[in-house]
Amino acid sequence: MDDQPRAKISEGTRLEGAGVAPGARELLLAQASDWPFILRAGTSPDYARRRVKDHLLRFIALHDQLTVTKVDEKWLREIESRDNLFPEVDWTYWK
Secondary structure, eight states, X not given: OOHHHHHHHHTTOHHXXXXXXXXXXXXXXXXXXXXXXXXXXXXXXXXXHHHHHHHHHHHHHHHHHHHTSOOOHHXXXXXXXXXXXXXXXXXXXXX
């Protein structure tokens, strides 16, 4: 992520800060080693492609909301409830 999201978070805006952890989670889920394995093995490549695409699109949407527009609170709550594999993800790792 670039400097813009960090700048907004340092302002202390609760909702903007809340969007960073789900962004980190979506990025981790998109990079999971399962997807390349499934694609290479050909066991269910359509599913793997869809999952990678979904996670990357959510990450991009969160990034855009944090840097260009504003965070959609209803959508943020919805994606936080999906795939909440890392509820305590520390987004500061990417600082």
